[in-house]
Amino acid sequence: GDVVQDTRGLYTKNVFGGLWGNRPPLIEANQPRTTCSCKCGERNEVSRIVGGDEAGINEFPWMARLSYFKRFYCGGMLINDRYVLTAAHCVKGFMWFMIKVTFGEHNRCNATSRPETRFVLRAIANKFSLTNFDNDIALLRLNERVPISETIKPICLPTNNQNLYVGVKAVASGWGTLTEEGKVSCTLQEVEVPVISNQECRNTKYTASMITDNMLCAGYPKTGQKDSCQGDSGGPLIAERKHDKRYELIGVVSWGNGCARVGYPGVYTRVTNYIDWIRENTQDGCYCTD
Structure with missing residues (x-):
C-alpha cells in the first residue's frame, strides 16, 4: 500500500x-x-553562564x-x-x-x-x-x-490535561531576537517566565476576547522584564514535573505584542488542550x- x-x-x-x-x-x-x-x-x-540568557550546549x-x-x-x-x-x-x-x-x-x-x-x-x-x-x-x-x-x-507531553500551570516558573527557549528589532541569536537562548492565569491575562492590555481558552500566558505583565521573542515562534514553553524532575511541554510560542513590554505577556498555545x-x-x- x-x-x-x-x-x-x-x-x-x-x-x-x-x-x-x-x-x-x-x-x-x-x-x-x-x-x-x-x-x-x-x-x-x-555548566552555563550565571545570569546569562544563553542555554548550555544541548541543554534542551x-x-x-x-x-x-x-x-x-x-x-x-x-x-x-x-x-x-x-x-x-x-x-x-x-x-x-x-x-x-x-x-x-x-x-x-x-x-x-x-x-x-x-x-x-x-x-x-x-x-x-x-x-x-x-x-x-x-x-x-x-x-x-x-x-x-x-x-x-x-520533550514529554503533559501528563495531566487538567493542569493550568498557574504560578509555575516555565522556560522558553529559541534562537529568537530576545530584544525588539534585534538580530536573531547565533546560540540557543532561554528565558524563565511565570505562567499567569487566563483571567489575569485578559485583564492586561490585551482585550479579553483576544485570549481564548486554547491559549496560555506567561511573563511579567507588570514589569515587562522577560519574554520570548519573534524568532521563537513555534518553540517550546516547558515546565518541570515535580515527581521526576523531567520536563513537559506546556506551551507553543504563538504571539505577543512586542517583546517584554509592560502589560503584554507572551501568549502560547495551551498544549494540554491538544x-x-x-x-x-x-x-x-x-x-x-x-
Whole structure:
C-alpha cells in the first residue's frame, strides 16, 4: 500500500536527490513501534553562564530549528522519533516540503558537529485561525525517523490535561531576537517566565476576547522584564514535573505584542488542550516510555 512506500521514502528520497531502487521493504514500515525505550524531557545538565540568557550546549535536546528556503524562521520541538510540534502559523501558507528541520544544534552560525536534518513529509495543522491565532499548533511528520541520543531527545507531553500551570516558573527557549528589532541569536537562548492565569491575562492590555481558552500566558505583565521573542515562534514553553524532575511541554510560542513590554505577556498555545489530537495524529511515531 501507499503507507509502506511513504515510510520507505521512495517518493521523497527521489525529490531530495536519492535514487529510485527496489530496496527490500523495511520491517518497521509494516509494524511501526509505538513505544520506545528512552526518556523524554531530560534536560542536559550543563555548566552555563550565571545570569546569562544563553542555554548550555544541548541543554534542551528536543529543540528543532525550522528553515524555509535556507532561512531560519521558526522553532519547534521533537515529541517522538517521527514528529515535531510547532505553531500553525509557521506552516500555514508555506510550501511544507521546503521546510527543513534541524536537530542537535546549539550555535547555528558556527556548527562544530554536523546536526541531524530532516524534511517534512506532511504538515498537520489544527483548525487554525489567522484572525485571532486560535488553535496555533501544528504537527510535522518527518521524512525519516530521528535517532534518539544524548543530544537529541523528545520533550514529554503533559501528563495531566487538567493542569493550568498557574504560578509555575516555565522556560522558553529559541534562537529568537530576545530584544525588539534585534538580530536573531547565533546560540540557543532561554528565558524563565511565570505562567499567569487566563483571567489575569485578559485583564492586561490585551482585550479579553483576544485570549481564548486554547491559549496560555506567561511573563511579567507588570514589569515587562522577560519574554520570548519573534524568532521563537513555534518553540517550546516547558515546565518541570515535580515527581521526576523531567520536563513537559506546556506551551507553543504563538504571539505577543512586542517583546517584554509592560502589560503584554507572551501568549502560547495551551498544549494540554491538544493531547488527544496530538496522539491521534502521531500514531506511527514512537514515544519514549521509560
